[in-house]
Amino acid sequence: MPDVAVFAPSPTLTVTVEDHGMDGDGGAPEIHVHAGGQGVWQARMLRRLGVTVTICCTLTGELGRIVRVLLEDEGFRVVGIEREGSGAAYVHDRRAGEREAVAETQGHPLGRHDLDELYGAMLREGIDAGLAILSGPDGDGVLPADTYRRLAADLRTNGVRVVADLAGDRMTAALEGGVDVLKVSDEELVADGLLTEDEKDTEDVLRAIDELRSRGADTVIVTRGGGTFVVREDETVLEVTPPQLEIADHRGAGDSLTAGVCAGLAAGQSLRDAIVTGAAAGALNVTRHGLGTGDMETIDRLRDAVDVQERGAGSDDSRGRISPEGLAALAESDEHPHRRPEEDA
Incomplete structure (x- = not known):
């Protein structure tokens, strides 16, 4: 069975309150507790498609211990760096149909020693898998953007195909290291100044893609x-x-x-x-x-x-x-x- 290593620096504990009453009159709410975050959502779909997944992540404090159990229950191989502190989490209320944020936290930034351990784990597991996804944390300050440059470069040097699903400074850093596939949205390219809201047709997107390829991406996917x-x-x-x-x-x-x-x-x-x-x-x-x-x-x-x-x-x-x-x-x-x-x- 093929294997993919996913870099998910800071998984999120998600709590979602929903109401699926057939008569629409409310009733007892349904409360769903899962591990989440970009890398986890990618890993979940990979598992549904028959791929063995290794998640490289940090597991922070009490929330991290819960996240590990949830991830392992889903069948993921978890390579987690355990540390003290506050982890990422959110509580969302969807009983009215739209998501309403009740509480959210991005968790504590990674310290130098934790980052070194996480980096080494991802490098090792990526080499073993041969295909790696670099995904981002929910918070901007969780880890330095330059981590993605170093990881992309070191993984590719060791023959690993690197797929980056990133934007902003993290995307820029990964491109400096070089990636095999970059996936980014047109809205993220607008935020990065590579597109404008008024210029998002295919020709505009292709010009932005040319720029991304000149920076270090072999293949570029731009969603719209x-x-x-x-x-x-x-x-x-x-x-x-x-x-x-x-x-x-x-x-x-x-x-x-x-x-x-x-x-x-x-x-x-x-x-x-x-x-x-x-x-x-x-x-x-x-x-x-x-x-x-x-x-x-x-x-x-x-x-x-x-x-x-x-x-x-x-x-x-x-x-x-x-x-x-x-x-x-x-x-x-x-x-x-x-x-x-x-x-x-």
């Missing part, structure tokens, strides 16, 4: 609010449209997309097929209240509803054109309409 997203690898540009499903909770869709891509890569899929898996995983996640959740069978069915258009990287005239390789693939899919890409692997 659940709609068509853009992928560039070398001279290949893909415009990918996931199936549009009814939204229960939009949170976690991007993390599920990242996890789906990594699950495909870990299983030996081509980048294009891994992107389709990611698009299907992200689409399914928005139909669910649990972040990073879904089932492999439904995701597999949704892959057929993902639309992928290939275009050239250099000119507007290439919009909508299909490469010779793409035409050949389409022709074969017409001859074998029920064949899935992974059956050809």
Whole structure:
């Protein structure tokens, strides 16, 4: 079974209060307690897709002890650096339909010794797995951004494929170290000054992607609010449209997309097929209240509803054109309409 190591510096203990009464008159609330945070949500979807996951994290104080139990109960291999202090947590109330934050804490920053131990653990586990996801903590001050530069560089030096799902200073740092795949949203690029709110069409996104690739990303995925997203690898540009499903909770869709891509890569899929898996995983996640959740069978069915258009990287005239390789693939899919890409692997 393929393995992925996830760098999740500071998992969050999440408490969510919900009311799913069929008659709409309230009643006894449902209280859900889970481990959460970006890396955990990615790891959860990876597990749903049949991937063995090692989570490298810190486990802080009383909350950290609870988080470890929750993670291990889900079947993750947890490499946790235990420390004293206050961990990250939130309490959200969703009984009115929207999330209302009751209480939130980002937890204490990592000390030098804890950071050294976490760094070493992630380097070791990433080398063993061969594929690593670098994800961020909830709080800006949990660890230095330069940690991501060093990790990306050291992992790749040791032959590890590095996927970064980061923004801001952490993204900038990871790019300096070099990454195989970068996933970022158009809104995050606006916040970083690489796009503007008025200039977010495909040509604008491609210019931003060129800048990100010049900084150290081999492949870049830019999501756009659940709609068509853009992928560039070398001279290949893909415009990918996931199936549009009814939204229960939009949170976690991007993390599920990242996890789906990594699950495909870990299983030996081509980048294009891994992107389709990611698009299907992200689409399914928005139909669910649990972040990073879904089932492999439904995701597999949704892959057929993902639309992928290939275009050239250099000119507007290439919009909508299909490469010779793409035409050949389409022709074969017409001859074998029920064949899935992974059956050809």
